Amino acid sequence: MKLDDTDKKLLAILQEDSKTPIKDIASRLNLTKTPIYERIKRYEQEGIISKYVGVLDPSKLDTVMVVFCSVSLESQKLDALESFDKAVADIPEVVECYLMGGANDFLLKVVVKDLQAYHTFSSGKLAALPNVSQIKSTFVLNEVKRSTVIPIF
Amino acid sequence: MKLDDTDKKLLAILQEDSKTPIKDIASRLNLTKTPIYERIKRYEQEGIISKYVGVLDPSKLDTVMVVFCSVSLESQKLDALESFDKAVADIPEVVECYLMGGANDFLLKVVVKDLQAYHTFSSGKLAALPNVSQIKSTFVLNEVKRSTVIPIF
DNA sequence: CATGAAAAGAACGCAAC
DNA sequence: GTTGCGTTCTTTTCATG
Numbered sequence: 001m002k003l004d005d006t007d008k009k010l011l012a013i014l015q016e017d018s019k020t021p022i023k024d025i026a027s028r029l030n031l032t033k034t035p036i037y038e039r040i041k042r043y044e045q046e047g048i049i050s051k052y053v054g055v056l057d058p059s060k061l062d063t064v065m066v067v068f069c070s071v072s073l074e075s076q077k078l079d080a081l082e083s084f085d086k087a088v089a090d091i092p093e094v095v096e097c098y099l100m101g102g103a104n105d106f107l108l109k110v111v112v113k114d115l116q117a118y119h120t121f122s123s124g125k126l127a128a129l130p131n132v133s134q135i136k137s138t139f140v141l142n143e144v145k146r147s148t149v150i151p152i153f
Numbered sequence: 154m155k156l157d158d159t160d161k162k163l164l165a166i167l168q169e170d171s172k173t174p175i176k177d178i179a180s181r182l183n184l185t186k187t188p189i190y191e192r193i194k195r196y197e198q199e200g201i202i203s204k205y206v207g208v209l210d211p212s213k214l215d216t217v218m219v220v221f222c223s224v225s226l227e228s229q230k231l232d233a234l235e236s237f238d239k240a241v242a243d244i245p246e247v248v249e250c251y252l253m254g255g256a257n258d259f260l261l262k263v264v265v266k267d268l269q270a271y272h273t274f275s276s277g278k279l280a281a282l283p284n285v286s287q288i289k290s291t292f293v294l295n296e297v298k299r300s301t302v303i304p305i306f
Numbered sequence: 307c308a309t310g311a312a313a314a315g316a317a318c319g320c321a322a323c
Numbered sequence: 324g325t326t327g328c329g330t331t332c333t334t335t336t337c338a339t340g
Contacts, residue, residue, distance in 0.1 A: 054167035
């Protein structure tokens with residue numbers, strides 16, 4: 001869909017704070033409630049906004065450990081990639097998963113409780129998936145920035 | 154803070170869909186509105202829930218390209234790391250940034266419009282930051298899974 | 307797009323148990 | 324924790340210009 005200037009500003013606001021009342025958004029954008037309301041409904045219907053979520057602060061939770069791991073498969077055939085896709089979707093510890101260019105590896109962002117939980121996950125769940133040939137884990141020392149905002153220019 | 158079983162279920166729901174009405178949550182957890190409401194307010198006050206956001210579907214936006222890049226600094230001294238932290242926070246293309254174990258590199262998730270925009274960002278903004286010695290870019294071919302949920306066990 | 311009115315729903319506060 | 328009530332805010336719909 002084509003986004004005009006108002007769309008971009010509006011989506012930026014909703015990505016920052018989805019609880020901003022429509023009337024507040026309207027006054028910030030020098031419009032009235034009606035057009036704002038209709039645009040938001042359009043985003044939701046078209047799936048541009050896929051959902052509204054609460055974002056947790058991991059540092060406020062007792063023990064949360066974040067690990068990035070790059071996973072290589074034995075085969076780069078499409079069906080091997082797709083079966084890995086599906087398997088990963090059902091593993092809650094895998095928060096994000098991307099197929100990367102270059103070596104055709106997967107990059108996974110994994111959230112676990114502690115090092116022991118990571119070991120259980122890595123050797124038990126992840127290595128057990130079909131076609132997995134190599135796993136390289138790198139641990140996050142510090143979360144410098146984490147936002148869910150997709151910048152729209 | 155210590156989280157009981159109800160907290161975990163409640164946080165899971167809010168991470169999935171923050172617009173679920175309190176009365177619906179209450180009935181799902183076999184409780185009434187009051188305790189649900191009070192727990193949520195506590196999460197917000199203590200910062201466990203840091204914010205509520207709308208999540209966009211990048212595939213519905215014209216051109217969105219995701220790149221992971223690992224950035225090495227010339228110095229690993231604390232002030233060099235911290236000044237990089239601060240600089241990165243103000244760059245909208247950098248959606249996430251982590252200090253990684255091992256080689257003490259930073260891992261950045263970058264969202265741009267297209268390859269040309271990435272080049273502008275990488276050579277212009279990123280390489281221009283103080284102390285940056287090396288940048289390795291890997292492009293995302295396919296977004297297999299992306300959630301903002303922190304699994305709580 | 308603006309404006310205003312009206313109805314429905316949700317959040318919020320309070321009191322009593 | 325529950326139940327109930329009442330107020331306020333927001334969302335939602337609708338009609339007019």
